Amino acid sequence: MAEAEAMYRRAIEGYEKAWGPEHTSTLNTVNNLGDLYEKQGKMAEGEAMYRRALEGYEKAWGPEHTSTLNTVNNLGNLYANQGKMAEAEVMYRRALEGREKAWGPEHTSTLDTVNNLGVLYKKQGKMTEVEA
Numbered sequence: 300m301a302e303a304e305a306m307y308r309r310a311i312e313g314y315e316k317a318w319g320p321e322h323t324s325t326l327n328t329v330n331n332l333g334d335l336y337e338k339q340g341k342m343a344e345g346e347a348m349y350r351r352a353l354e355g356y357e358k359a360w361g362p363e364h365t366s367t368l369n370t371v372n373n374l375g376n377l378y379a380n381q382g383k384m385a386e387a388e389v390m391y392r393r394a395l396e397g398r399e400k401a402w403g404p405e406h407t408s409t410l411d412t413v414n415n416l417g418v419l420y421k422k423q424g425k426m427t428e429v430e431a
Contacts, residue, residue, distance in 0.1 A: 300339055307332040323366070326355040330370050337377050349374045365408070368397040372412055379419055391416045 307328055314325035333348030349370055356367040375390030391412055398409040420428040 300335065303335055304332070307335060321355045321358060323356070323359050326352045326359070327366075329355070330373065333370075333377075334373060337373075337380065342377060342381055345377055346374070349377060363397045363400060365398070365401050368394045368401070369408075371397070372415065375412075375415060375419075379415070379422075384419060384423055387419055388416070391419060 310328045311325060311332065314322060314328060318324060329348050330352035333345045333352060336342075336345035336348060353367065353370045353374065356364060356370055360367055371390050372394040375387045375394060378384075378387035378390060395409065395412040395416060398406065398412055402409055417429050420426075
């Protein structure tokens with residue numbers, strides 16, 4: 300994974316030089332580095348990358364763009380993995396609402412977020428919400 304991190308960092312540096320820190324290609328790689336950090340258990344670093352990507356996507360494409368919502372969902376996953384249930388729920392609900400608007404209730408990305416919320420509610424013992 301060290302090699303992957305080095306490659307992501309190299310790509311980010313190159314994108315920033317070529318297109319700037321807020322270009323969507325830069326942000327895509329920032330988001331991917333956040334995912335790598337989360338998988339490595341580097342939660343603070345992962346959150347920082349996701350937050351940077353989210354802020355940039357919101358500026359570039361708006362809060363309801365599907366790429367923005369993917370990062371919102373990623374933040375939900377990170378928070379859930381840290382046991383930050385309230386923060387995870389906020390992110391998942393935002394992602395779900397946006398994905399339902401963008402793709403509809405039956406799209407696989409929408410259903411991924413429905414599943415994430417269900418797992419979160421199960422961990423919290425909220426069985427009525429899980430059933431819904």
